[in-house]
Amino acid sequence: MNTRPWRKNMSLDDEKILNVGSGKQFGPEHAEALVRIEHLSKKYVQRRPLTRTEFAVRALEDANLTIRRGTTLALVGESGAGKSTLGRCLALLEAPDSGEIWFDGKNLPRLSRRELFPMHRQIQLIFQDPTSALNPGMTAEEIIAEPLAIHREGTKAQRRERARELMEQVGLPASLERKRPLEFSGGQRQRLAIARSLALEPKLLVLDEALSSLDLLNQELILKLLADLQRIHSLTYLHISHDLRLVSQFADEVAVMHEGRIVEQQPASELFTRPLNSYTQELLAAMPSLESICAGRLA
Helix, strand or coil: CCCCHHHCCCCHHHHHHHCCCCCCCCCHHHCCEEEEEEEEEEEEEEECCCCCCEEEEEEEEEEEEEEECCCEEEEECCCCCCHHHHHHHHCCCCCCCEEEEEECCEEHHHCCHHHHHHHHHCEEEECCCHHHHCCCCCCHHHHHHHHHHHCCCCCHHHHHHHHHHHHHHCCCCHHHCCCCHHHCCHHHHHHHHHHHHHCCCCCEEEEECCCCCCCHHHHHHHHHHHHHHHHHHCCEEEEECCCHHHHHHHCCEEEEEECCEEEEEEEHHHHHHCCCCHHHHHHHHHCCCHHHHHHHHHC
16 A cells, blocks of 8 residues: 555655665654754845845744654755755854754853854755865865864874765765866765765754755765764764655655744654644645656656
């Protein structure tokens, strides 16, 4: 019996793709929380172009979210819902106006700058476009080793060796260590960004639309790589995406964001079969099936 009706029009090959990263031995509800976000709010003050009067844009409004250790939480919603802002607050790139971010027992907004510095190594952010995120003037080895140098880890020779090890882990031959980002393909650049994010042995990776710029084949390959790395390094993922079909391939839990609020969070199997919130139901209804995609292309 097919318990996931959104798959009913998929071929066997499509089912194989959707099984990437599956096979965990326990459900997400049995894992302890690594991250708890409580009542998080953030607004930006902007000026109108003609009158120059100020107005506030609320990116986050009383947002609550739990990410369980060793699992993958997908954060979905339409553009402008506040997903990236939440990810940036969690990755310590933005300061929230109010609310709490509990990470591994520590309330991040309450820490001093000195106390926050070592926390940066525990939470790493992978951006959508690796081309703009990576320094074009640095070699692959220098890019991966830079976080180690910033945190004064090891000697230069040790950092270089660590960089070479990480390149091999993400599927890049260490012989490419002297190449610069623009000499790699798009998929290879994203692998390079992943290797850099692993240099400091973080506990949490925030992936902000990290697959959306890749073709379908590279998406599948990167998903398999992320699943392997999660198993090897006991990683936790917050995966920000607008692609529900892609999310259905890998997420343990899904949180739905609308107008700065988390309106629903459920295990993926529950959310895709029994969504509770009306906005979630609208999102799922708008998700195209493979049949409709093929019909549109043949029309």
